[in-house]
Amino acid sequence: MKVSQQxxxxxxxxxFRNQGYAGASxxxxxxxxxxxxxxxxxxxxxxxxxxxxxxxxxxxxxxATVDDAGGWRAAYEAILRSxxxxxxxxxxxxxxxxxxxxxxxxxxxxxxxRGFFTACRRRLAxxxxxxxxxxxxxxxxxxxxxxxxxxxxxxxxDGDGTAMQRTLDRLLAEADGLQGRxxxxxxxxxxxxxxxxxxxxxxxxxxxxxxx
Amino acid sequence: MKVSQQxxxxxxxxxFRNQGYAGASxxxxxxxxxxxxxxxxxxxxxxxxxxxxxxxxxxxxxxATVDDAGGWRAAYEAILRSxxxxxxxxxxxxxxxxxxxxxxxxxxxxxxxRGFFTACRRRLAxxxxxxxxxxxxxxxxxxxxxxxxxxxxxxxxDGDGTAMQRTLDRLLAEADGLQGRxxxxxxxxxxxxxxxxxxxxxxxxxxxxxxx
DNA sequence: CCCAATAACTACCGAACGGTCGGATGTAAA
DNA sequence: TTTACATCCGACCGTTCGGTAGTTATTGGG
Numbered sequence: 001m002k003v004s005q006q007x008x009x010x011x012x013x014x015x016f017r018n019q020g021y022a023g024a025s026x027x028x029x030x031x032x033x034x035x036x037x038x039x040x041x042x043x044x045x046x047x048x049x050x051x052x053x054x055x056x057x058x059x060x061x062x063x064a065t066v067d068d069a070g071g072w073r074a075a076y077e078a079i080l081r082s083x084x085x086x087x088x089x090x091x092x093x094x095x096x097x098x099x100x101x102x103x104x105x106x107x108x109x110x111x112x113x114r115g116f117f118t119a120c121r122r123r124l125a126x127x128x129x130x131x132x133x134x135x136x137x138x139x140x141x142x143x144x145x146x147x148x149x150x151x152x153x154x155x156x157x158d159g160d161g162t163a164m165q166r167t168l169d170r171l172l173a174e175a176d177g178l179q180g181r182x183x184x185x186x187x188x189x190x191x192x193x194x195x196x197x198x199x200x201x202x203x204x205x206x207x208x209x210x211x212x
Numbered sequence: 213m214k215v216s217q218q219x220x221x222x223x224x225x226x227x228f229r230n231q232g233y234a235g236a237s238x239x240x241x242x243x244x245x246x247x248x249x250x251x252x253x254x255x256x257x258x259x260x261x262x263x264x265x266x267x268x269x270x271x272x273x274x275x276a277t278v279d280d281a282g283g284w285r286a287a288y289e290a291i292l293r294s295x296x297x298x299x300x301x302x303x304x305x306x307x308x309x310x311x312x313x314x315x316x317x318x319x320x321x322x323x324x325x326r327g328f329f330t331a332c333r334r335r336l337a338x339x340x341x342x343x344x345x346x347x348x349x350x351x352x353x354x355x356x357x358x359x360x361x362x363x364x365x366x367x368x369x370d371g372d373g374t375a376m377q378r379t380l381d382r383l384l385a386e387a388d389g390l391q392g393r394x395x396x397x398x399x400x401x402x403x404x405x406x407x408x409x410x411x412x413x414x415x416x417x418x419x420x421x422x423x424x
Numbered sequence: 425c426c427c428a429a430t431a432a433c434t435a436c437c438g439a440a441c442g443g444t445c446g447g448a449t450g451t452a453a454a
Numbered sequence: 455t456t457t458a459c460a461t462c463c464g465a466c467c468g469t470t471c472g473g474t475a476g477t478t479a480t481t482g483g484g
Contacts, residue, residue: 112314
């Protein structure tokens with residue numbers, strides 16, 4: 001194999017992210033990975049099947065660094081930072097672009113997108129359910145995801161990541177306010193970010209990875 | 213003229229919204245409005261020019277019903293309701309889809325998208341600047357837009373509008389907390405939605421148009 | 425009613441699309 | 455070295471893409 005499966009999927013992801021489902025072409029993908037188009041079709045049945053692979057890879061990458069050993073708050077922060085960090089790095093969200101673009105004509109792609117966001121939502125809600133009741137946990141998870149995704153608007157338009165940074169700060173600050181206003185912190189020894197009066201005047205929190 | 217300019221632009225908007233820039237085809241647009249493809253090119257110079265028209269029409273529709281006579285809070289609410297209402301109705305945001313999809317190969321389209329969101333942002337910030345300082349007004353405007361746009365994620369995935377409803381409620385509740393915690397209300401005589409302790413336990417506010 | 429102007433049409437262009445096929449090429453065991 | 459197998463590739467399919475040229479239909483003013 002001249003090129004590994006993962007390299008192809010990663011290249012496909014970049015295409016889907018920047019061009020959308022309809023705008024990404026198999027020829028373009030073949031050129032990028034240094035193969036011919038026919039060779040791609042001996043690895044993947046069709047274009048639509050690439051969507052599932054792309055989203056599975058992305059899901060794996062997001063949760064690779066997350067473990068629940070440090071408690072719900074640390075896990076929650078790790079997940080949100082992992083997601084928003086990669087979004088700032090790449091400028092757009094593949095899954096969101098596919099959610100918008102893979103319409104009725106690509107039902108398997110749409111199903112993969114649903115699966116991706118459902119997995120993120122479930123994992124977040126599960127993490128939060130240590131601190132709040134399940135219904136509220138799911139609501140917080142849904143809102144957190146949509147707020148992070150929404151912040152990619154300004155990333156896509158003018159590359160501005162400050163809205164994302166602000167969103168992340170607020171989500172974490174709001175998380176500190178959960179569980180009956182108890183004092184919680186992500187890492188012992190981490191300066192600032194107290195939760196005494198957690199809902200106002202949050203201090204400029206730690207920067208996103210790769211964003212000074 | 214068999215078909216008015218506005219009908220064509222509205223049909224193009226639907227296509228761009230559901231298929232993205234690359235996925236929307238001139239042939240498809242021609243079929244929908246009952247013209248031949250060549251006729252479209254006698255009205256619009258090219259596909260990219262349609263983007264500007266689509267976003268201008270959308271901008272006009274959004275702000276058609278908004279006036280500043282009732283004070284900043286009423287205007288702010290009117291704008292947010294106008295935007296989120298049309299998003300719930302249509303299930304996606306054209307401008308957001310175009311922001312993601314119209315990439316480097318369509319610079320005029322990208323410029324139009326930037327203009328659209330800049331106009332929304334400016335109008336919102338201008339409205340808010342009656343209550344808070346300009347910098348904070350701009351920040352609130354940016355965040356409000358991105359939160360509303362983000363809520364379209366769940367609309368696109370499974371048609372669920374509850375996240376949008378929740379987002380709208382929170383944005384309005386947070387607006388009530390502005391201007392130094394003064395008591396403000398949108399319309400005198402409107403039941404509920406007080407702002408005495410505005411930042412918690414917001415009551416289920418008025419439904420979006422078309423969402424019982 | 426005529427004529428000019430506008431609007432819509434038919435027919436076509438080269439390029440790119442997703443996808444397929446049969447043969448060439450590399451590789452590792454026998 | 456032969457065999458067997460997976461991989462890759464050149465060439466091609468039918469279709470659709472954005473866009474254009476030249477021609478016909480429609481329409482409003484005189």
